[in-house]
């Protein structure tokens with residue numbers, strides 16, 4: 001892994017920088033070229049993102065109706081500089097033009113909106129009906145998807161190792177959930193606070209998927225991103241909430257670096273201090289907690305985690321997270337409750353209690 005200024009560090013993206021880096025060193029020139037395209041694109045987006053990061057509230061595009069309002073644009077293989085692209089559809093109006101990626105982006109954005117509204121009574125990412133904007137067909141065969149602080153941007157994948165990211169509802173849920181974090185505790189995107197930011201995005205990403213697929217805690221595979229993995233890659237997920245690694249020594253993707261215990265915490269400076277790496281620790285705690293509770297994870301477990309967002313601040317780390325989730329469990333369910341015991345069991349499993 002390289003240093004803090006590694007060029008693959010990106011704005012909120014689904015393919016972690018260490019995976020891109022592995023691909024950039026591949027023997028196959030095409031894989032290298034596609035990886036370099038991701039690095040370049042992330043750099044392009046970062047310039048815009050730096051401004052948005054300092055004033056997240058400015059980034060929200062107000063919704064005309066202050067309720068579910070989706071817009072999909074076609075980037076026509078152009079880059080981030082050409083955002084948002086050509087309008088394909090706006091909520092309540094017919095398609096001007098459509099394709100598979102656009103339909104998925106539109107439908108999945110709707111599921112994310114519905115999820116937050118139905119279970120947490122949250123009106124879009126900013127709780128004020130902001131528009132859910134998606135642009136599809138970023139560059140050519142682009143192997144990543146992004147939340148740039150303002151909207152979703154999807155590559156099509158190269159079709160061999162990764163396929164269109166719009167297909168994976170957990171990925172769509174993950175990226176939009178970064179917007180929810182921005183508009184609540186706004187966890188700073190580095191070190192432990194950044195790992196928590198990634199953690200919340202993974203949690204709500206998988207909960208949206210479990211809800212739409214009607215999977216309880218025992219039916220879910222607790223894997224992220226399996227629907228965007230292409231036919232030439234023999235791994236089952238980009239990462240997993242379960243113990244162990246999602247993949248090891250894969251010729252294309254390398255090895256999943258996520259630890260599932262605090263003893264394995266990554267302390268280097270790559271990936272903004274391991275935001276996509278150390279999120280494995282709270283992710284696994286959430287999984288242990290949800291399994292202890294049983295039933296549908298988006299109900300009690302999801303609700304406690306959603307309420308926790310309001311008890312953290314931009315600098316919160318793992319210890320603050322432990323305290324905040326325990327205090328939510330205590331306040332909502334009582335000191336001797338099964339919920340509090342489950343939360344504690346989760347944190348104990350990863351060595352944080």
Ligand SMILES: [Zn+2]
Nearest residue numbers: 012013198201
């Ligand atoms: Zn993310």
